[in-house]
Amino acid sequence: MPDPRMRAWRVTRLGEPADALTLDELDVPVPGPGEVLVRTRAVAANFPDVLLCRGEYQVKPELPFVPGIELVGDVAGLGEGVTGLRVGERVLGSKIGVLSEYAVLPAADLWPAPAGLDDAAAAGLTVAYQTAWFALHRRARLQAGEWVLVHAAAGGVGLAAVQLAVAAGARVIGVVGSPAKAEVARTAGAEVVLVRGADDIVAGVKTATAGHGADVVFDPVGGDAFTASTKCIAFEGRLVVVGFAGGTIPAVPAGHVLVKNYSVIGLHWGMYPGIRPDIVDQARAELTQLADAGGIRPVVDHIVPFADAPQALTALAGGGTVGRVVVQVAS
């Protein structure tokens, strides 16, 4: 039986992570029917956690609430009717409210952690890699040999998109914010890397593709990144809107979309588990296979202890991190 009390980080007022979060002691939650109690090992920080602290995320939980949207941990208890999972099994899962020593998640939101990944790497396999997988494969229908333009190619979802596009046989052009990040994107498999603010993105993409343009654009940044993408996207290209880390939500230029024959496609991964769990199962199976075969590997920028969790979110908010920042909760 777990201790009856646990520590959890809670957003008690909206603002930047360092101001918004307090470390509280709470009762360990009890799993209801169809739910599972998980003892948290590690939580990967995501940009949506920063937005949750600020009150700018599309979901706005009532204060106070526990942030954290993905974890790796051990099954510590099963609610009524849960089958297919056993106590002690190492699992991955996603739900708002996991930045705590224990969390309850619906059984359907959990999947076995690939044995080949340690806790820090495994913690980041759910949200970023499934977001990238759904964007590239489900929404953009990426084909081998196509050119993919990935913005923020050294960030959490961006690096996952680079690795998955390369694994699918596509050719990747990455855009990053600094020369140091360029090296990371290259190591992940980007053939061409352009540095935001230093290189001309539109000209760089046209040169790299011999005038063809990007068949698929993966855009977690928005603003100028979106606008540049519309100017170097290929005939029948697919521009996937993933996020707005740059802070500006662009307007879709419908006339330009028509004239240039391209598509602007939205991706909200969080809707898939509830509406198309069958495709989530497919994504999980493919990601597990790729992780076990070494075809993908979450990159960990740094690990912070649980007591310093706000530092992880502050680092993400600053935009300077590479891959994932992980909060180690227990070992």
Ligand SMILES: NC(=O)c1ccc[n+]([C@@H]2O[C@H](COP(=O)([O-])OP(=O)(O)OC[C@H]3O[C@@H](n4cnc5c(N)ncnc54)[C@H](OP(=O)(O)O)[C@@H]3O)[C@@H](O)[C@H]2O)c1
């Ligand atoms: N659609 C979905 O289902 C879904 C799921 C998960 C995440 N997202 C979204 O995807 C985006 C990226 O999330 P993430 O977890 O990968 O975050 P991340 O690791 O922090 O990556 C964001 C990157 O965006 C770039 N960036 C450009 N302008 C920025 C600015 N003003 N402030 C901060 N970063 C800036 C930075 O890379 P450079 O310095 O290289 O430009 C930064 O590393 C977020 O908008 C998030 O909400 C969407």
